Amino acid sequence: MNITNNTVFIPGATSGIGLALAARLQAKGNTVIIGGRRTALLDRLATEYGFGTVQIDTADPDRIASASVEVVDRYPDLNMVIAMAGIMEPEDWHRREGFLDIAERTVTTNLLGPIRLFAGLIDHLRRRPAATIVTVSSGLAFVPLAQTPTYNATKAAIHMLSEGIRLQLADTNIEVIEIVPPAVRTTLMNLQESEDAMPLDDFADETIRLLEAQENPGEILVDNVKFLRHAAERGDYDQVVRVLNGRH
Structure with a gap:
């Protein structure tokens, strides 16, 4: 795909993967607009x-709308949006209280947030x-981490959302790309x-290289995530689940 001379909006780019990709996309000659909740942090990053x-x-x-x-009024050439914002919190389903608030917050941010943004x-x-x-999405869309069941579910939903809207929009000018990070x-x-x-820098650099190299990328899979992404196809899903959860 063409990753230069775009105007890119990235909500959730004030830190981590979002910020790393924003900096690299800007270095490639794109106009980059970042989004976040904290105006002081946004101002600092704008200056930096x-x-x-x-x-x-x-x-x-309402704030998404x-x-x-x-962003359209201020940047009418906008032609790319990266729905980066997300949260990941452990839930304990042994407890009678506590996990539901986390689950609902995760669904609102990780799933409804991107849907509302794209709408x-x-x-x-x-x-x-x-x-x-x-x-x-995430490698955890394909192999679950026991600590974060709702996070896993939202990322699996993002994967299928990507698949579905890519099919629907195949007759339009809009390309749909899914970035699938491993643990970063x-x-x-x-x-x-x-x-x-x-x-982080290794992930961001490899992601940018993959975006540049692939004409119709669909999914962006760095090598580190393929262990999770292709577990079911390889036939070692149960073993991968044990290995993943044995680490945490």
């Missing part, structure tokens, strides 16, 4: 990197000569020091 910024809370449907209008921008994207919707060294689940997680 030169990003455009839009305040957005991906758990708030207003931010969608704002707010799709009419504009349809009017562009070429446009791209990028979803972000970010603050998500306190993995920043984990030896089992992929270094």
Whole structure:
């Protein structure tokens, strides 16, 4: 795909994978607008990197709608959106209380957030000569981590959402790409020091290389995630589940 001269909106790019990809896409000659809840952090990143910024809370449907209008008004050449924002929290289903709040919050942010974002921008994207919707699932969409059942479920839903809208929009100018990260060294689940997680810069660099190299990428799979992504096809799913959950 073409990863230069685009105008890209990335809610959830104030840290971690989102910020790493935003910086690399900007270095490739794209105009990058990042979104987040905290205006002070957005202002700092705008100064540091030169990003455009839009305040957005991906758990708030009204704010998603207003931010969608704002980003199109301010950046009418917008032709790519990457739904990066997400949360990952452990749940304990042995407890009578506690896990439901986490589960509902996870569904709202990880699944309804991207759906609402794409709904707010799709009419504009349809009017562009070429446009791209990028979803972000996870290796845990394909092999579950016992600690995070609802996170796993939302990422599996994002995978199937990507498959479905790619089929529906095949007759349009909109390309649908799914990035499938493995465990990456970010603050998500306190993995920043984990030896089992992929270094952030390595993940971001490999992802950008794959986006450049593939004409119609569909899924972006760094080598580290293939152990999870293809477990069922290889026939070793049960073993992969044991290995994954033996690490945590």
